[in-house]
Amino acid sequence: MPVYLDHAATTPLSGPALAALTSELSRSGNPSSLHGSGRRARAVVEQAREILAAVAGAHSSEVIFTSGGTEADNLAVKGLFWARNAADPARNRILVSSVEHAAVQDTVAWLEKHEGAEVVWLPVDADGMLRLDALKAELDGGADSVALVTVMWANNEVGTVQPIAEVTALAAVHGIPVHSDAVQAFGSIPVSFAASGLAAMSVSGHKMGGPVGVGALLLGRAVKLVPVQHGGGQERDVRSGTLATASIAAFAAAAQDVVEHQPAEGARIAGLRDALIAGVRSAVPDAVLRGRDPFDAPEQRLPGNAHFTFPGCEGDSLLFLLDMMGIESSTGSACTAGVPRPSHVLLAMGLTEEAARGAQRFSLGHTSGPADVEKLVAALPEAYARAKHAGMASHVSTIQTASTKHDTSNQ
Amino acid sequence: MRVLAAMSGGVDSAVAAARAVDAGHDVVGVHLALSRMPGTLRTGSRGCCTVEDSNDAWRACDKLGIPYYVWDFSERFKEDVVQDFIDEYAAGRTPNPCMRCNERIKFAALLEKAIALGFDAVCTGHYAKVVQDGNGNMELHRAADWAKDQSYVLGVLTHEQLRHSMFPLADTPSKAEVRAEAERRGLSVAKKPDSHDICFIPDGDTAGWLAEKIQMSTGDIVDESGAKVGEHPGANAFTVGQRRGLKLGTPAADGKPRFVLEIRPKENKVVVGPQALLAIDEIRGIKLSWAGEPIPQALAGIPAAGLAEPAMSETFDCHAQVRAHGDPVPARARVEMTDDGGGSLRAELLVTLIEPLRGVSPGQTVVLYQGTRVLGQATIDTARSLARPAL
Numbered sequence: 001m002p003v004y005l006d007h008a009a010t011t012p013l014s015g016p017a018l019a020a021l022t023s024e025l026s027r028s029g030n031p032s033s034l035h036g037s038g039r040r041a042r043a044v045v046e047q048a049r050e051i052l053a054a055v056a057g058a059h060s061s062e063v064i065f066t067s068g069g070t071e072a073d074n075l076a077v078k079g080l081f082w083a084r085n086a087a088d089p090a091r092n093r094i095l096v097s098s099v100e101h102a103a104v105q106d107t108v109a110w111l112e113k114h115e116g117a118e119v120v121w122l123p124v125d126a127d128g129m130l131r132l133d134a135l136k137a138e139l140d141g142g143a144d145s146v147a148l149v150t151v152m153w154a155n156n157e158v159g160t161v162q163p164i165a166e167v168t169a170l171a172a173v174h175g176i177p178v179h180s181d182a183v184q185a186f187g188s189i190p191v192s193f194a195a196s197g198l199a200a201m202s203v204s205g206h207k208m209g210g211p212v213g214v215g216a217l218l219l220g221r222a223v224k225l226v227p228v229q230h231g232g233g234q235e236r237d238v239r240s241g242t243l244a245t246a247s248i249a250a251f252a253a254a255a256q257d258v259v260e261h262q263p264a265e266g267a268r269i270a271g272l273r274d275a276l277i278a279g280v281r282s283a284v285p286d287a288v289l290r291g292r293d294p295f296d297a298p299e300q301r302l303p304g305n306a307h308f309t310f311p312g313c314e315g316d317s318l319l320f321l322l323d324m325m326g327i328e329s330s331t332g333s334a335c336t337a338g339v340p341r342p343s344h345v346l347l348a349m350g351l352t353e354e355a356a357r358g359a360q361r362f363s364l365g366h367t368s369g370p371a372d373v374e375k376l377v378a379a380l381p382e383a384y385a386r387a388k389h390a391g392m393a394s395h396v397s398t399i400q401t402a403s404t405k406h407d408t409s410n411q
Numbered sequence: 412m413r414v415l416a417a418m419s420g421g422v423d424s425a426v427a428a429a430r431a432v433d434a435g436h437d438v439v440g441v442h443l444a445l446s447r448m449p450g451t452l453r454t455g456s457r458g459c460c461t462v463e464d465s466n467d468a469w470r471a472c473d474k475l476g477i478p479y480y481v482w483d484f485s486e487r488f489k490e491d492v493v494q495d496f497i498d499e500y501a502a503g504r505t506p507n508p509c510m511r512c513n514e515r516i517k518f519a520a521l522l523e524k525a526i527a528l529g530f531d532a533v534c535t536g537h538y539a540k541v542v543q544d545g546n547g548n549m550e551l552h553r554a555a556d557w558a559k560d561q562s563y564v565l566g567v568l569t570h571e572q573l574r575h576s577m578f579p580l581a582d583t584p585s586k587a588e589v590r591a592e593a594e595r596r597g598l599s600v601a602k603k604p605d606s607h608d609i610c611f612i613p614d615g616d617t618a619g620w621l622a623e624k625i626q627m628s629t630g631d632i633v634d635e636s637g638a639k640v641g642e643h644p645g646a647n648a649f650t651v652g653q654r655r656g657l658k659l660g661t662p663a664a665d666g667k668p669r670f671v672l673e674i675r676p677k678e679n680k681v682v683v684g685p686q687a688l689l690a691i692d693e694i695r696g697i698k699l700s701w702a703g704e705p706i707p708q709a710l711a712g713i714p715a716a717g718l719a720e721p722a723m724s725e726t727f728d729c730h731a732q733v734r735a736h737g738d739p740v741p742a743r744a745r746v747e748m749t750d751d752g753g754g755s756l757r758a759e760l761l762v763t764l765i766e767p768l769r770g771v772s773p774g775q776t777v778v779l780y781q782g783t784r785v786l787g788q789a790t791i792d793t794a795r796s797l798a799r800p801a802l
Contacts, residue, residue, distance in 0.1 A: 317524070389527040391523070397522075403511075403698050
């Protein structure tokens with residue numbers, strides 16, 4: 001069994017989720033059908049909706065099931081922009097943090113390119129924390145032109161927990177809706193949609209022990225959205241498509257299980273994370289922790305997240321060497337072609353491209369234990385030494401070749 | 412051995428990796444990301460390093476049961492290959508970017524990283540053969556299938572680079588055989604078209620691509636006597652041997668078509684002349700390297716040992732090839748030490764072609780062979796027809 005330190009990418013299916021999934025997969029019925037099978041499936045979906053609403057601090061009619069976090073982000077950001085912009089064409093600005101996941105970042109960039117949106121990238125501090133003063137200045141300087149504000153609840157790379165309550169309070173003064181991508185936060189730290197003041201909040205099943213392919217957008221009852229996809233009019237006419245009964249049931253079971261155990265499990269995982277950080281710091285003194293230091297501000301970092309930059313090496317070299325030793329980590333966030341690029345999150349935090357290339361994220365979850373931390377700490381010094389030896393791919397190779405040999409001695 | 416298989420996503424590198432696995436090596440597949448903005452899908456035989464190529468390489472590794480990674484060399488590629496390509500054209504030369512990529516990326520940047528990470532060799536799907544002589548010296552030879560032979564684009568590799576290179580397709584009788592083997596192995600890339608053209612110019616329009624990168628200005632087209640016969644929109648857009656698109660106002664005295672003989676970037680002039688003057692008899696090459704031990708001394712009967720700084724070699728017989736799929740022609744070559752203009756000596760390769768070659772441009776690489784063996788190479792600095800008086 002490899003040491004799995006990539007729970008932020010996906011975490012293994014939890015027991016309750018597996019039970020709900022397998023039980024529902026063996027049954028049939030379209031929740032929109034009007035006969036007995038349909039009603040049975042509908043009842044499962046509605047029960048899941050109530051469970052999810054309860055653990056997320058929302059009303060059940062505020063739960064819009066989606067195929068996952070990315071769809072929820074697209075629906076919220078595009079839907080809010082289109083609805084607000086249609087109601088008042090002067091509202092074409094989107095205020096967005098500069099450390100968003102690609103699901104929000106690229107959606108906003110698409111709106112800018114194709115739909116006439118004007119995007120304001122809000123700066124963050126050196127730990128990746130949103131600069132509230134910048135948000136306030138943008139709002140004070142022209143709230144009438146703002147369509148929406150979107151700020152993630154917790155960052156997927158460096159684990160920084162954003163001041164969502166302050167963001168919504170600032171926006172509320174001007175009556176501006178706020179969306180938050182809470183994919184990493186929900187289940188890891190206490191999250192209440194009702195208390196947050198958010199208009200919309202994205203959550204995902206597989207980051208909390210549910211299956212991949214299901215998520216939800218929590219959407220305030222009074223919030224108007226223009227749908228992204230059209231069809232049968234399911235989910236408040238906002239998200240058409242046959243509801244995935246089994247996945248939804250499993251998602252709700254996972255969410256209930258995780259949120260119920262969150263206080264104790266959060267503390268346990270934070271303890272492991274602290275041991276991991278201390279271990280890495282002593283094994284590799286050069287390593288630099290990125291994001292909030294949990295020893296200073298435990299509330300401002302996700303309990304399962306540890307993120308370092310390792311000077312003088314490529315994150316992908318380190319990942320490769322650790323993988324060969326049976327330790328699975330990440331350079332930050334997965335991406336389509338598997339091409340590691342310097343993280344926009346680290347660049348927004350003020351790191352140089354070179355420093356950002358040495359990133360490695362270790363994320364813990366419900367299957368993690370002390371042995372995982374010990375194995376990482378034991379393997380890291382050698383892996384780091386080798387990765388450093390391999391150097392930076394951006395640097396000129398030291399291998400002498402025909403066009404680099406300008407002296408005559410080797411010719 | 413621990414072997415890093417460089418996987419382009421094509422059939423050759425997939426079969427090469429498969430053979431390395433069969434040979435009992437501990438193989439890891441690596442795809443080189445060479446573009447920061449990879450395209451999504453390939454279009455026919457054009458382009459390279461798309462997400463589709465990456466996925467094809469990935470699926471091949473899955474089939475072979477070996478790990479797969481993507482390593483980013485986009486910055487190095489941009490500087491060492493793409494920028495070099497632009498600079499060379501801007502200087503009026505015709506570079507070979509594939510050769511440059513082998514020299515600086517695959518068998519330098521990638522190889523260096525591989526060795527540092529614990530690998531012994533880099534394996535590619537090139538059709539060429541590395542053998543070791545009795546003294547443990549590496550030699551590079553043509554592949555068994557001369558039609559597919561790629562020893563030319565590897566001719567720039569040094570002894571040290573060859574020592575860590577593995578080309579499992581060396582003895583394959585034909586490309587068809589490789590495709591059949593891929594099919595047998597269940598590799599989905601078995602029928603994938605071969606790559607052509609320059610990978611970073613996906614639409615194949617090199618002149619159009621260069622026009623965006625190089626400042627072009629109008630100048631004169633002159634004939635071999637120096638007389639103006641027309642104007643051009645930018646000298647760098649022309650290549651030696653080109654006939655079309657010259658739009659000459661003044662016809663040649665003999666009424667026969669004229670060809671680009673030479674590009675003079677400093678004067679922004681394009682020199683044209685009759686086809687006969689395209690035949691090149693003499694090449695001078697710089698930046699030479701030997702694909703193995705420094706050999707011309709040995710060839711010339713001078714003991715190789717202890718000759719780190721050859722002053723000048725005897726003339727030796729060989730065959731010269733100036734493009735990837737060009738025919739080798741008989742030649743005689745020797746190394747000369749000349750003043751580089753800055754007061755220090757540099758080695759130059761003087762190649763006399765016994766059978767003249769057409770369309771030879773500065774910037775191209777001349778690779779020397781003896782039989783199947785690659786001796787070494789040089790970048791062509793000047794190429795001239797002895798029938799043509801100097802201007």
